[in-house]
Amino acid sequence: MSSLDIAELTGKRHDYVLRDVAKMYAELGLPKNGGTSYYFDTQNKQRPCYNLDKILTITLVTGYNATMLHVIVNRWQELENNQ
Secondary structure, rough: EEHHHHHHHOOHHHHHHHHHHHHHHHOOOOOOOOOEEEEOOOOEEEEEEEEEEHHHHHHHHHHOOOHHHOOOHHHHHHHHOOO
């Protein structure tokens, strides 16, 4: 799941999600650029984002509130059921 998806689903600003992912990576001892990708914003500027697997996504949002965690877990369930 991308950090953009996480931002949209949780209602958090994407830059805050990026900050949270970077902090999580540091705490877990993961490489800073692990899962890094890019997208083009509405002004056609290249911006960073992360692509997280299920475990890292849930690890990240566990630090958020229960409602946000519930939304993310349901979305992962949908993604897995559509494979």
